[in-house]
Amino acid sequence: MKKIVFIIVAIVLTATVIGIIKRSEDNVDDFLSNSNNFSLDKSIQREDSVDEIVSDFSIKVEDKYISIREHHNNLSSILGTPISEEIEILGEESDTFNGSRIKTLTYDGLIIEEFSPEKAGNGGFWILSMTVTNENYSTEKGLTIGDKLDKIKELYGNVEILKDGRTDSNNCAYIFKDDVEPNFIVFEVEDGITNEIRIYHELQ
Numbered sequence: 100m101k102k103i104v105f106i107i108v109a110i111v112l113t114a115t116v117i118g119i120i121k122r123s124e125d126n127v128d129d130f131l132s133n134s135n136n137f138s139l140d141k142s143i144q145r146e147d148s149v150d151e152i153v154s155d156f157s158i159k160v161e162d163k164y165i166s167i168r169e170h171h172n173n174l175s176s177i178l179g180t181p182i183s184e185e186i187e188i189l190g191e192e193s194d195t196f197n198g199s200r201i202k203t204l205t206y207d208g209l210i211i212e213e214f215s216p217e218k219a220g221n222g223g224f225w226i227l228s229m230t231v232t233n234e235n236y237s238t239e240k241g242l243t244i245g246d247k248l249d250k251i252k253e254l255y256g257n258v259e260i261l262k263d264g265r266t267d268s269n270n271c272a273y274i275f276k277d278d279v280e281p282n283f284i285v286f287e288v289e290d291g292i293t294n295e296i297r298i299y300h301e302l303q
Contacts, residue, residue: 155275156282156298157239158209158229164239165211167226167282167300178206196302201227208233208244214302228299238284238296248273248291261285 157166163177171177181204189199198217202224203210209231213224237243240254251258251273261272269291275284281303287295 159237170225208235231296246293
C-alpha cells in the first residue's frame with residue numbers, strides 16, 4: 100500500500116515539475132519575442148529620425164524640414180509638383196563655376212535654387228537658396244511671413260541691417276549670419292512686418 104502511495108506521489112511531483120518547466124519555457128519565449136519587437140521598434144524609430152538635417156538655415160513645411168547645403172531627392176513628396184522648373188548652365192564669366200548648373204524650382208510662396216557642380220551629373224544637386232513669400236512656410240525658429248520686426252530680433256538676436264543703402268529700420272532688410280560657414284538669412288521688412296525670407300549659402 101505504501102509503495103502504491105509513493106508511486107502516485109512521485110507521478111504527481113513529476114507532472115508538477117514538467118508543468119513548471121513548460122511554463123518557464125513559454126515565459127522565456129514571450130520575453131524574447133517582446134525583446135525582438137522592442138528592438139525592431141527602436142530600429143524603426145532611428146531610421147525615421149535620421150532622414151532630416153535641421154539647422155537655423157532650414158525651413159519648416161508642415162512637419163517636415165528642408166535645409167540648404169543638403170541633397171533633397173524627395174522634394175516632390177514634401178512640396179508637390181513645382182509650378183515651374185528651369186535649369187541654367189553657368190558660363191565662363193562664372194570663373195571656377197563654369198559648366199555648373201543652377202536649377203530653379205518655383206512653388207506657391209517658395210522659390211528653391213539648387214546647385215550642381217559641373218562633374219556631379221544629374222544626381223549632384225543640393226539646395227543653394229530658399230526664398231519664402233507666404234505664411235505656408237516658416238524658419239526653423241518659427242518665423243514666418245507677416246511676423247513683426249520685434250519677433251525677428253527676439254528669435255535672431257544678433258541680426259543687423261543689411262548694408263544696401265536703406266536706412267529706415269522699419270523698411271529695410273536684416274541679415275543673420277552663420278558663425279562657421281557662409282550661410283545667411285535675409286529678412287525683408289516693410290512697415291515693420293516681414294514680407295520675404297531668403298535663406299542661402301554663398302558660393303566661394
